[in-house]
Amino acid sequence: MVVASALVLLGLTPPPAPVAHTPPRISRHEFRDAAYGSSATAAPMAAFGALGSSRDYSLLFPAQTGAPYARWNPCKPIYWRVNPRWAPEGALADLQGAFSRLHAATGLAFVYRGTTTLVPGTAAYDAADTDGYIIVAWAPDGSTALIPRAPRGRYGLMGMAGGYATTGYASNGKPYATIDKAYVLLSTSFPSLAGGFGWGNRYGWLGTRGMLDMHELAHAVGLDHARGTTQIMYPVAQRMPANWGAGDLTGLRLVGRAAGCIPAFTG
Template sequence: MNVIVCQLVVAAALTLGAGTAAAAPVPDQTATTVTVNFAAKTVKSGTSVTFAGKVDPASAARTVWLQRNDAGAWRTIGTARTARAAYKVTIKPAKVRTDRYRVVAPGTAKANTGISRTTTVTVRAATVVRGNPKAFAFMYPGRARWNPCTPIGYRVNLTQATSGALTDVKGALARITAVNGLRFAYRGTTNVMPGGRNDTYPGDTQLVVAWGRPGKDTSVIPVGAAGQGGGSTSSVYTRSGTTAWQVVEGYAVLNSTMRFAPGFGAGPKTGLQGTRGQLLMHEIGHAVGLGHPKIKDKWEIMYPTMTRKPAVYGKGDQVGLRALGTGAGCLYARDPSRPS
């Protein structure tokens, strides 16, 4: 991340806080510069945000004020003391909105007032995770899972996809990574169609996401279904030498004749329910190792029916995904507990 540092010298009276005015600078005082090492950010409500920088001159500790612009007026919302010219102020903004901030070093007997550049913070609503933590199931016998210690190479067949599909694929995979730590490596686009005429994966690819017509382009999607996800497994070992099952090749194929709303929002109130993001999270969830839960909880992404809801893995989904992630340990083709 490129960090822009701006130094701005104040050479006139200014409003420092609510109802507080700065006196005009004294000509023989030293000019003050205040830097803030901060780029514009977007954070979730309640997340800590830290403003840091330096004040010059700082032969002795100085107070700095963090100010927020409220309806055109600058309000002091936090303070700190410098140490060796450096300062740090941390806040936890809660309201969902975009605000402007600046850092002010009030004048002293020897130095004028200084003010930093203005920066912004956008606060979004924190994700609400709903559902039943027991509402999950595993897709494959033996609780087969991917090896979490190697990246999963994937390609996307966009031939019949609509605009923004690749962004949604990457977004769905990022949501899995956020829950269980599995790593996915994008290898590019492909003409491979799981269950179609060309279903041989390139050597660097273990997962293919595609769009196709059921019964015409692919045989893996049942007629009338929105999509299908799955894969193949192989016998492997855990670090202790116990036999386990590993997913070695996976797919998620979506019905190209069904056009869902893009993104990961709640989706439309009429027509096809849910979103493309929700469908991708569901079908790739199968490829990763999750099945349809026996407990019918509509807040779970692995619920067998698309519903109108934000595309967020539910509590049950997350329990299942974590059991299939990095916490389960590496998998090995050969028994590592035996001498080679």
Template structure:
């Protein structure tokens, strides 16, 4: 494509287990559980008229202590049984604890995929991002919920209007994933992006962030790098990994030069498509006829690209996330 790029594919957070502070061993410390328990179980203040004593029914104190003991016993049992605690308690409780960095479960999740990828070309070769766990063939976005995206328009070059939306439409058609344009944002690109930003995007996973930027803001764009693209992943215990929080970072000064060529808009759109393909899980190939060839001249997806994108549109639905 005349420019090299770089992609990332990592876990910014273990999205269902990091909202409760843990010890260095990875277990939830007892004091953290006790803090949460005290916050949730503290009895409301009683109204007592000055000069009068509130009479307590016989046995009331014993029943109160017995109830508290039962709750403590249950929490201790779950704490001493990490598998049960991590699998059944934390995923439900985390979104509602102070400082939670995960949204409520299943926001916008459906029972069936929202779209269907087209038939994959036969005998076409492609490469997917290597999954971080051997038990999962590939990691993809949840096809049963929409993939939201936002654009930071700062630094966008003249002549680039509509190219992001056109590139998104190409990826959506090739994967069957349903993208939703949430408009513009002020969020800056970052390699350590938070996957949950309720103050900006509400109580759901952060949308794909597409930014026009510069090498001074993103040093990885220095040299002949036209763009960067990739996604992080989230998971809940016992369920497949799911891509989320993707980013596309486009070198705005490089895009200005690209638009000077007669076919500049088509080439710039191809760069955005290439990076979005990284976002949904497609890797580089050595076939110069494919758009995922890192230094080629293709301006549309080849058969191999389309085969890989069609597969990435068939990821598992994970409403538990």
């Protein structure tokens, strides 16, 4: 769903002072973040349990004074489509597994709506109406602005996730921020990346496709990076089973069903 990151953190505007007959403001903000590949000989990490600190998480749109953090409305289904044109063999099964793991951690309902020809980061994607959807695609490096070709001798982006969040005020007078649409774009430049959700390669590219999918999809529902290497949201791939860490699970609960419904905006 991205040790430097190409992240863009956008703060939320505090609510305006009450003014009679002034309609509530609604504004839209873009977000994106990425995951990096790592290539090494790796010592394995522990295999069981939710590891690390439960405080090791961050949000792409953190709450500020008078303004909430952004999340999908958990009382509506989140639709998703996939562009399988450049998908590696077995990648679609890994993607479905990642959505299942995200559902289990958040309670959010993800509904598959078939394939698409859209590729995030292109003019066709920008012109399309994808509100309410997460669009997932694979693409060669350099084919979109989201995943450029890596400079020689440097690790490139394995994936990039982003989307839009809208802030406004509901009929109950409270401010809310909703994620309206999102995407996940995955690089095709890591053909030796192991499939599934297990330990992955001991040598070469670390992590697995399942881990990468979980990371980018968690960005798409509002999580930012973690500090510890035991978290799926750590920005560089690690050799470990693809299990949510303790911090991942805390953050996912905050953006999940437990946070409650988001009423419709007024104005």
